[in-house]
Amino acid sequence: MSRKTIKVFALLLTVGMVFSLAACNKKQITAEKFMSAIEENGLVGEIVPEGSAGGEGSNLVEGAYGTGPVDNPIYSAYFYRFSGKEAAIEKYESVLAQYQQIIDSEEVKGTVDESGKGNMKRVVINANPIAEDGALGFYSVTVQVDNIAITLVANDNSADSIEKIDSILKDCGYYYP
Numbered sequence: 001m002s003r004k005t006i007k008v009f010a011l012l013l014t015v016g017m018v019f020s021l022a023a024c025n026k027k028q029i030t031a032e033k034f035m036s037a038i039e040e041n042g043l044v045g046e047i048v049p050e051g052s053a054g055g056e057g058s059n060l061v062e063g064a065y066g067t068g069p070v071d072n073p074i075y076s077a078y079f080y081r082f083s084g085k086e087a088a089i090e091k092y093e094s095v096l097a098q099y100q101q102i103i104d105s106e107e108v109k110g111t112v113d114e115s116g117k118g119n120m121k122r123v124v125i126n127a128n129p130i131a132e133d134g135a136l137g138f139y140s141v142t143v144q145v146d147n148i149a150i151t152l153v154a155n156d157n158s159a160d161s162i163e164k165i166d167s168i169l170k171d172c173g174y175y176y177p
Contacts, residue, residue, distance in 0.1 A: 006061075007164065008057050009031075012072070013101065014027075014144075014159040018075060019097070027083075028145070028146060028147075028148060028157060029079075029137065029148065029150075030062075031047045031048075031063065031064040031079055031081070031174050032047070033172065034064050034077075034150070034172060035047060035064055035066070036171070037168050037171035037172045038066040038068070038149050038168055039066075039169050040169065040171055041067040041068075041075075041152050041164055041169075042069045042075075042164075043067050043068030043069070043075055043077055044066055044067065044068055044070060045064060045066020045067065045068075045077065046064065046065070046066070047062075047063070047064045047065060048062070048063035048065070051160070058088035059082045059084060059085050060080055060081070060082055060083075060087070061080070061081050061082060061147075062079075062080075062081040062170075063079060063080055064078075064079040065077060065078050065079070066102070066162050072155050074154055074155040074161065075115070075152070075153065075154050075155075075164065075165075076151075076152070076153040076155075077150075077151070077152050077153075077168065078151045078152075079114055079148070079149075079150050079151065080148065080149045080150070081147060081148050082147045082148075082149070083147065084147055085146050085147045087142050087145045087147070088145075088148055088149045091144070091145060091149040092121055092123070092142060092144035092149055093142070093144075095123065095140070095142040095151060096112070096114065096115045096123045098127040098140060099112045099123060099140070099142075100112055101126060103125065104125060106130070107129060107131070108126065108127040108128060108129055108130060108137075109128055109130055110125060110126050110127030110128055110137070111124075111126055111127075112124070112125050115142045117160075117176050119145060119146060120145045120174060120176075121144045122141060122142070122176075123141070123142050124139075124140070124141050125138075125140050126157050126162075127139075127141070133144060136151065136155060136156045136158075137156065137157035138154060138155050138156065138157055139153075139157040139161055139162055139165060140152065140153040140154070140157070140165075141165055141169065143150045143169065143174050145173045150169075150174065151173065152168055152169065154163045
């Protein structure tokens with residue numbers, strides 16, 4: 001092999017390794033980043049003070065929540081960082097069971113869709129009330145990545161509400177189509 005070929009091969013190998021390592025070491029979101037994402041999307045909230053998240057014996061290390069917009073709070077957002085991945089998985093599975101229970105009730109019709117990509121799991125519920133009393137539907141997404149769980153809820157399942165939830169997930173770095 002010529003020296004030029006070896007240099008090109010080494011460069012390609014190095015670039016490939018850098019991209020591979022960057023994908024593996026995706027930085028986890030913090031409560032501050034979560035708050036920034038929800039505030040950029042018109043919600044207000046607060047970070048749960050360190051040490052008070054979850055109470056005594058809780059696996060919750062850090063938390064944050066928000067609602068909005070201020071004049072008509074149809075959105076709720078929750079961020080949980082647990083001490084271990086198992087607790088985040090438990091939170092995700094608990095929400096999944098709640099979503100399924102809602103869909104199985106006789107009061108709403110809709111779907112629960114679960115998917116995953118890499119180390120991320122996502123469950124989405126899109127539901128409408130069966131009664132024709134003018135009540136709005138709702139849309140919610142819960143994402144679990146490592147020791148983090150995020151739940152976003154819209155008390156309306158319009159295209160605008162779905163777009164708002166997707167925008168928050170994009171700003172958090174945890175969105176995929």
